Amino acid sequence: MISNRCKNIEPSEIRKIFNMATKDSINLGIGEPDFDTPQHIVEGAKKALDEGKTHYTPNNGIPELREAISHKLKIDNNLDVDANNIITTCGASEALMLSLMTLVNKGDEVLISNPGFVSYNSLTQLCEGNIIPMKLDEKFNIDIEEVKNSITNKTKCIMLNSPANPTGKVMDKSEIKAICDIAEDNNIIIISDEIYEKIIYDKKHYSPMEFTDNCILINGFSKSHAMTGWRIGYIGINENLNKKYDLIENMTKIHQYGFACATSFAQYGALEALTGSQNCVNEMLNEFRRRRDLMVNGLKNTFKLTVPDGAFYVFPNVEEYDNGMEISQKLIENNILCVPGIAFGSGGENYVRFSYATKYEDIEKALEIINNLFE
Ligand SMILES: Cc1ncc(COP(=O)(O)O)c(C=O)c1O
Structure with a gap:
């Protein structure tokens, strides 16, 4: 019944990961700003x-x-x-x-x-x-x-x-x-x-x-x-x-x-x-910058990473430990939601995507868990 056009595409890997989340998970997988829409x-x-x-x-x-x-x-x-x-x-x-x-x-x-x-x-x-x-x-x-x-x-x-x-x-x-x-x-x-x-x-x-x-x-x-x-x-x-x-x-x-x-x-x-006023855009940007710096400083001694210039993701290379899928699974089992780089194509195989569209305090907690896991 289903068209070939539809059969030939796969559901997003990201969805599969999120199904593994528990109520204690810290979500570094999310692809959207965590702020409310400005009033x-x-x-x-x-x-x-x-x-x-x-x-x-x-x-x-x-x-x-x-x-x-x-x-x-x-x-x-x-x-x-x-x-x-x-x-x-x-x-x-x-x-x-x-x-x-x-x-x-x-x-x-x-x-x-x-x-x-x-x-x-x-x-x-x-x-x-x-x-x-x-x-x-x-x-x-x-x-x-x-x-x-x-x-x-x-x-x-x-x-x-x-x-x-x-x-x-x-x-x-x-x-x-x-x-x-x-x-x-x-x-x-x-x-x-x-x-x-x-x-x-x-x-x-x-x-x-x-x-x-x-x-x-x-x-x-x-x-x-x-x-x-x-x-x-x-x-x-x-x-x-x-x-x-x-x-x-x-x-x-x-x-x-x-x-x-x-x-x-x-x-x-x-x-x-x-x-209307664009102050809200700048306020969100400033908070994203603060979190990016936290994330980069927290991960740079553990993984090989390129400092991101924009968006709200860090994409470290994790291959010194294992491939991105294995590392993501390990992190998810330890309540850190992230996305294996392979979800974005074969070139992402050795990477993991962490989003910092999440509260600063949660990123701090997540970094502690990550760094303990990969000492
Ligand atoms: C690169 C990129 N393009 C497009 C979109 C989709 O944006 P929209 O919510 O406007 O459909 C996203 C959402 O994650 C994205 O990351």
């Missing part, structure tokens, strides 16, 4: 509910939100993206799906970093595309020469994710530019997942769209404003790319039939998130 955003959505804004919105989102996103892209990223070239989606997740479904035919190749965020591979498989892994070096850099060599006449897209899940790596300007050049030279589209843009410590964020038109920009509110359950994300593209392929119109077809629109009152909350 002014909640009020924005409540007001919309009280005003009866509970109906379908235009497919691509309320014009006010698309205008605010367009403004954000100008102010934060110096990009010119017209509000008409923005689609408000049900999270960045839908934006990823729309992008791949709109572009990928059976047998088309999609370059995806290995390790990389779990959805990229599965969504590509759902679209019957072929995954071409981009290996990362021990500092989580993409090998540009290898990317060049892996381009064929079937290559359709390159997925980029900076800051990255699970590595916390923020790509340098030169690295992004080099990939943009490859995209331009070979008529490939970069799908740029920028969902962790606001959670970045010492470096600067660059969108590939600053260097090439061949870019679909994906972002959202889940991580920046602690709004994971609101399910609001977006796609932005520039006018040149849209003119070339009618991308927005084509994506809108899938969005319309699959989703109709993003939740009406959640869109008003997102509008408040963009137009």
Whole structure:
């Protein structure tokens, strides 16, 4: 009964791990901010509910939100993206799906970093595309020469994710530019997942769209404003790319039939998130930085690790003890929930992902347990 398309993808390894949790577990596996959504955003959505804004919105989102996103892209990223070239989606997740479904035919190749965020591979498989892994070096850099060599006449897209899940790596300007050049030279589209843009410590964020038109920009509110359950994300593209392929119109077809629109009152909350004070974003960032430092200092004498520049994950190499799966199981048996790196692709086999989207005191307790286990 079940389609091959569905049978061919696996449930996320992360879910299996969480089924092993007990009530005493300290959760370093979680992929979402532990903070409440800031109150002014909640009020924005409540007001919309009280005003009866509970109906379908235009497919691509309320014009006010698309205008605010367009403004954000100008102010934060110096990009010119017209509000008409923005689609408000049900999270960045839908934006990823729309992008791949709109572009990928059976047998088309999609370059995806290995390790990389779990959805990229599965969504590509759902679209019957072929995954071409981009290996990362021990500092989580993409090998540009290898990317060049892996381009064929079937290559359709390159997925980029900076800051990255699970590595916390923020790509340098030169690295992004080099990939943009490859995209331009070979008529490939970069799908740029920028969902962790606001959670970045010492470096600067660059969108590939600053260097090439061949870019679909994906972002959202889940991580920046602690709004994971609101399910609001977006796609932005520039006018040149849209003119070339009618991308927005084509994506809108899938969005319309699959989703109709993003939740009406959640869109008003997102509008408040963009137009209200950004102090909340900075406060969360400061707390994430404090926890990152705690985590890095607590783990660096036990495991080999690269200090993460962004997102809220540390991804240490644990191979001096065992592979990532064995180490994760040992940790989970000792009430520390974490994710084996293999969940993010074969390149993560010797790694474990620890999230620090968890209370500072819990991270302190977890570090004590971890360091006692691996003395
Ligand atoms: C890299 C990356 N992209 C996209 C998403 C999904 O975000 P959203 O909640 O907006 O669907 C996540 C969530 O963990 C993520 O880590």
